[in-house]
Amino acid sequence: MNQLTPIKRLVTKKDFEYIVMGGALFGSGGGGPVAAGMQIIQDILSYNKPVEIIQVKDLAEERNQSGAVVAFMGSPSAGAGGIDLETPTNAFNALCNFKPLTYAMLIELGGGNSVVPMSVAVRKNIPIVDGDGAGRAVPKIQNTTYAQVISPSPAALSNGKQSGLPTVDNIILLKDLEPDEMADALEAYCLEILSMPTFGQMGGLATYMMDSNDLPNAIISGTLTLSYYAGKAIVDALDSKVDPVPRVVELLTDQGKACYTFGIAQITQIIKPTDADADLDLGKVILEDSKGNTMILDYENENLFATLNGEIWAMAPDSICYIGNQGAMSNVEIQVGDQVTILGISADAKMRVKSIVNSFMHELKVLNVYDGAYITIEVLHKS
Numbered sequence: 001m002n003q004l005t006p007i008k009r010l011v012t013k014k015d016f017e018y019i020v021m022g023g024a025l026f027g028s029g030g031g032g033p034v035a036a037g038m039q040i041i042q043d044i045l046s047y048n049k050p051v052e053i054i055q056v057k058d059l060a061e062e063r064n065q066s067g068a069v070v071a072f073m074g075s076p077s078a079g080a081g082g083i084d085l086e087t088p089t090n091a092f093n094a095l096c097n098f099k100p101l102t103y104a105m106l107i108e109l110g111g112g113n114s115v116v117p118m119s120v121a122v123r124k125n126i127p128i129v130d131g132d133g134a135g136r137a138v139p140k141i142q143n144t145t146y147a148q149v150i151s152p153s154p155a156a157l158s159n160g161k162q163s164g165l166p167t168v169d170n171i172i173l174l175k176d177l178e179p180d181e182m183a184d185a186l187e188a189y190c191l192e193i194l195s196m197p198t199f200g201q202m203g204g205l206a207t208y209m210m211d212s213n214d215l216p217n218a219i220i221s222g223t224l225t226l227s228y229y230a231g232k233a234i235v236d237a238l239d240s241k242v243d244p245v246p247r248v249v250e251l252l253t254d255q256g257k258a259c260y261t262f263g264i265a266q267i268t269q270i271i272k273p274t275d276a277d278a279d280l281d282l283g284k285v286i287l288e289d290s291k292g293n294t295m296i297l298d299y300e301n302e303n304l305f306a307t308l309n310g311e312i313w314a315m316a317p318d319s320i321c322y323i324g325n326q327g328a329m330s331n332v333e334i335q336v337g338d339q340v341t342i343l344g345i346s347a348d349a350k351m352r353v354k355s356i357v358n359s360f361m362h363e364l365k366v367l368n369v370y371d372g373a374y375i376t377i378e379v380l381h382k383s
Helices: 013-026 034-045 058-062 085-094 116-124 180-192 211-216 223-239 245-254 355-368
Strands: 051-054 068-076 103-106 155-157 169-172 201-209 261-273 282-289 294-300 302-308 311-315 319-324 327-329 339-345
Touching: 013 034, 013 223, 013 327, 034 116, 034 282, 034 311, 034 327, 051 116, 058 211, 058 294, 068 085, 068 116, 068 223, 085 116, 085 201, 103 116, 155 311, 180 201, 201 211, 223 327, 245 339, 261 311, 282 327, 282 339, 294 311
Parallel strands: 068 103
Antiparallel strands: 068 201, 155 169, 155 201, 261 282, 261 339, 282 294, 294 302, 302 311, 319 327, 319 339
């Protein structure tokens, strides 16, 4: 395995485009649309300063350093029409009232959420940590590695200009609960707040304040670097008018990831239940290749389960990702008729611990998709 050179800073528009495209890939259909990421890039570039990236091992060696996770939270569809880029910073500033925060962290990877903390970083003149809490995008806070070891309290949720009302910063304090129970409680409180007219299903979230010595156990390190190189593989291939999939598969395989593909296939149906929870985007995507093979994806913001001709093909926490003619895509962006390749990518070892696996199996059961044990993608594709 060839070790990737860690990225130290993002300077050019191309640098950020690589991050957005790589994030969209690992977002597994969620994590925000590419268009939102591109909007955030323009905002970041307007500050005319680089985004500094700091490695987990370097930060863990320093003392008296604290940071927090920052993201947009809510329905991806709600954010597709435009987002207020001040809201994550407002939420982050609210947590700074509890203690000085000297770095920001990603909650997950995605076309939008990979770069949201960077919009905070340029405003606050602080670095971003090279890592996140999932190595993919996730439907619930409790699906992250942070939720297993760190308390999310206090948390801050800020509304945006799209509400048409004055800025509101909600401080959420949770007590006398285990970290994973707090994650469930925080999720419930946030979704209730987001459903209020003052929010309109979208807000800026800051949570999981932690000291630098907590980082090694709480975060999956190096995921921004991997996203950068995966995004570069996609963007450079498209610029050269060649298929990016072989380059991405080669890169991920070289980094120790199990990677499987289906396609090229056409999206024939996108089914969304009429009674779906407004806080989440739910549905099924049906694809068919030229040989008549049919794949069905079940998603809750993110793709969580895939079958091929009725047989299980992949399930979360492993990732189920799209690459189309324009690169990586999210469930907000796909359309019937699109030609895509589906990539199944093995999850990081930290995402395969019992508590996180159980959280995903619970989601699949609630969705009436699957009620069984987790089967890794490697086992599912074992010849």
